[in-house]
Amino acid sequence: MSPSERILSLCMRGAFRILCRMDVKQLERIPKHGAVVLATNHIGNLDGPLFYSFLRRPKKTGIAKKELWEHPLTGYIMRLWDLIPVDRGGTDRETIRRCFRALDDGYLLGIAPEGTRSKTGILGAGHPGAVFIAGAKRLPIYPVVHWGTSEVLRKLAQFRRPSITIRVGRPFFLEKPGGGKVGAEDRQRMLDEMMYQLAVLLPARYRGSYADLSRMTTDYIRYLDIN
Numbered sequence: 001m002s003p004s005e006r007i008l009s010l011c012m013r014g015a016f017r018i019l020c021r022m023d024v025k026q027l028e029r030i031p032k033h034g035a036v037v038l039a040t041n042h043i044g045n046l047d048g049p050l051f052y053s054f055l056r057r058p059k060k061t062g063i064a065k066k067e068l069w070e071h072p073l074t075g076y077i078m079r080l081w082d083l084i085p086v087d088r089g090g091t092d093r094e095t096i097r098r099c100f101r102a103l104d105d106g107y108l109l110g111i112a113p114e115g116t117r118s119k120t121g122i123l124g125a126g127h128p129g130a131v132f133i134a135g136a137k138r139l140p141i142y143p144v145v146h147w148g149t150s151e152v153l154r155k156l157a158q159f160r161r162p163s164i165t166i167r168v169g170r171p172f173f174l175e176k177p178g179g180g181k182v183g184a185e186d187r188q189r190m191l192d193e194m195m196y197q198l199a200v201l202l203p204a205r206y207r208g209s210y211a212d213l214s215r216m217t218t219d220y221i222r223y224l225d226i227n
Contacts, residue, residue, distance in 0.1 A: 004080055005080055008077070012052070016054075020162050020164050022163075022164055023163070023164070023165045024054050024165075026167055027168065029142075029168045030055060030108070030142055033059070033106065035106050036108050036141070036142055036171070037108075037139055038141075038142050039130070039143055039144070039197075039198065040146065041112065041123055041146065041206075042112035042114045043119070043121050043147070044117050045117075046152060047117070048062065050146065050164065050166075051110060059105070060110070061081070061107050062083055062109065062111070063083070063086045064085060064086065065085070065086060066087055084099060099133050113195060113198075115130070118150075120150060121147050121149075121150040122206055123207055126195040128184075128187050128188065130191065131187050131190045135173075135174035135190060138173060138175075139173075142171045143168070143169035143172075143197040144166065144169070146167075147164075147165055148165055169197055169200070169201050170197075171224040172223045173221070173222045174221065175221075175222050186220070189217075189220055190220045192217075193216075193218060193219070196215075196216040197221070198210070199211070200213060
């Protein structure tokens with residue numbers, strides 16, 4: 001991590017702690033080294049600064065909409081963090097190639113299966129491209145959710161101190177039962193099961209498309225034994 005990255009992360013971490021009540025201790029469950037995928041919900045523009053500043057590991061990256069590179073300030077931050085641009089219309093080959101290269105180099109890769117921010121904090125439907133990136137390398141996937149960032153600006157404007165919470169679930173692998181070629185139906189099942197791993201960590205009011213936990217299955221999930 002460069003000196004500029006350290007300074008930026010320190011400043012952002014300090015700003016979060018001063019302005020907000022932070023409950024982020026569970027991030028300590030994320031390994032400090034080695035390639036892993038972090039799958040999270042996508043609320044808004046504070047997601048990236050939140051995770052980048054509080055994840056204490058040297059090799060980390062994530063996917064962000066390519067429009068952020070077009071603004072001088074956000075473009076500078078995207079390049080400083082070495083994030084991976086993606087077209088919101090779909091995940092192209094260059095994005096996938098860079099994601100795989102980062103994982104091969106031992107990075108943590110952050111992805112948001114929803115693809116676009118919900119703005120309200122309510123979990124939206126996932127997109128199959130996330131399954132391809134998350135499952136292709138057969139690496140552990142850590143489900144991580146957060147809530148509270150969608151209310152930060154509103155509460156600060158009311159001179160109220162907002163709360164931000166992060167929860168980390170059980171890491172898992174995505175695998176087809178019995179092996180064999182993974183088809184479109186398999187990918188959809190994997191996506192649904194991955195999204196439910198996020199939903200179960202959220203308060204009920206934020207589960208959105210995955211509110212009915214009775215439909216949650218784990219046929220394509222193999223939990224990682226971390227004991």
